[in-house]
Amino acid sequence: MQDNTGRGIGRRAVTTALAAGLALPALRRGAAAAQVETPSFEVIGVRDPQLGAQLAVAEALSLFKEQGLDVTVRWTQSAADTLTIMGGGAANVAVGSSFTQVVLSGQKLPVRTISSLANIAGTQGFVLSPGVKLSHPRELEGKRLAFTQGNSQVLLLAKLGEIYGFDPTRIQLVNMNQSEGVVAASRGDVQGLLGWEPNLYRLVSMGGTLYATGSTVYVSGKPEPRPDGDLLLFNHSLLVATQDWIDTKPNTLAALLRALVKANEVLLKDRAKALTVLQRVLRIDPEALKVMTTANKYELGITPALIASHRFQSNWAKSINRIQEIAPPEACFSTRIAQMVSPALVTWKPAT
Template sequence: MTSIRTRKLVRRSVLKGLGATAALAVFPHVRRASAAEAIEQASFEIAGVRDPQLGAQLAIAEHYGYFKDEGLTVTIHWNQSGADTLTVMAGGSQPIGVGGAFTQIVFSGQKLPIRAISALADIAPTQGFALSPDVKLTSPKELEGKKLAWTQGNSQILILAKLAKVYGFDMKKVTLVNMNPSEGVVAASKGDVDGLLGWQPNLYRLIQLGGTMYTTATTNYMSGKPEEYSFADRLQYNNSLLHAAQDWIDHKPNTLKALLRVVKRATETINADRANALQAMQKILRIDPEPLAVMAGANQYGMAIDDKLITTIEFVNEWALSIKRIPNPVTPEDALAPELLAAVDPSLVTWKPKAKS
């Protein structure tokens, strides 16, 4: 006959199991990890950027506690630009960060052991060109002889180069005046220059001051109404990326996979629940609601490592070579590490690296 003590132990064990099952039902993002999937390092730092083009998913994850749901304790160091990510990751002070495709091309071009483990957003729609108040063009050829504000070292120059190629004007006859973005907005609004070659929300701010949008990398406004370019005809290709040190890719893959699950959940929040996503971004990124909505609305958030991302890598590589920012070409295989994202969600990785010869 089973003893009373034995029956109590069995009952306690069953209730404990039911309790765990109930917890998983209530908290669907709680995962049971096998020993092989155990997180190697739960606490770590990330180089973030206070910009919805780069830092949106991190902001949402921090605000809504997604890191904790995956068993992670993450400290985000919020920076002002992707250039800061270059500095801190290159120096080895932070093993993970967010940045643009150009950031990754520089890492790989300088042979630094850092690769991108996922995309974050297609940010080309936020890059563009706005005209100053009272400036009207009947043709892009009329840009010859005009002055444009521009921030040196940024890839919006490629938008002007593509316009020159498509419409047959001499880009050398356009005067580029190097200014920081806020100076460019003011100069363009006063008519000191004829337009601003830049990115959101600076284009939006100029438009609020009476300027007009002329084109973005993905949409043509020259006729007065927006006409989207085909992907092949875009004026520029650009993506934000999640970067990780190669040592972590090799030796802390489960930690990075947990992080990718966090980013995936945050990406889903952006695309399915924009109101709550914007609320989190406004609080964490400290951006006013109107320009934030413009920037977030222009970005196309997604993590896929696919042929479109490869186009961006190749496009930015060519530009970095042309300005001598890197000494040698960077291949997608140099820049990307798709295996961790493929383990988290195989549907997000459709590009396959070339086998090493």
């Protein structure tokens, strides 16, 4: 399902990019060489390490100021807020998920992704309730699982059914918000929870058993990572901007992305420092924060992996009638800004 040959600026790509000339002094020189069109502006952030990690680090360590920017981060609670704010035309730059871009494009709004932030498949998953033991995944048939309607974690069951030979339609899904789902699962009212971090971690800390994430299966009791091209679920967090800003304020967006490149390096090379910052800014319990940041793969750029997440989420959104038609990647992603920062950030090419 996924042509996942590109990994943005993860650990391996950082080494490659530095060798190609993406040294931090060069980033600063690049920022100084191009006049920023609008130094002061607002970015819509999400108080979640899956979506807001680089923003939080850049804000706390004054990395925006190093690029000549005066950025105000308006922190919100979820990517749903991004949909509302960007959909209403109340902001020009924001973070979101692959689903955010799918819906905005489905509404034919002029908003495009200019970079990934993290591969978040490992933060989406499925936890069995305390005391529930399965000798084989087919024993999921007949079980009751909590889930939150409108979220793609339900697709984990379809993939698990395909792999292990059971019928996911024989599983009863009980719609409730994530907090209710954690409580219901901990009490045994349901036999498991489909959801995302930190809710998975909360249930595990109550005695639940992690059974699968988008990137790893734990059916045997041991982690079994899925091949990059055959994950259970694909999803990314990303940075979006209006087409108007991409066209008229490219230097501003490039300076913003340079700051996030530096923040990403802190996340990869000095995790202790990053965790201290994230705990203060994002206000998340330190143990849950550690689990979440470990599950994320922080990576910047426009990559085949990012495009694969877009296609996966697009197909799901259309199947639930959230969008009427699927927009092609070329209508949803702009490589211009990442190319300005470094060609090494762009490993996907639009179809001509």
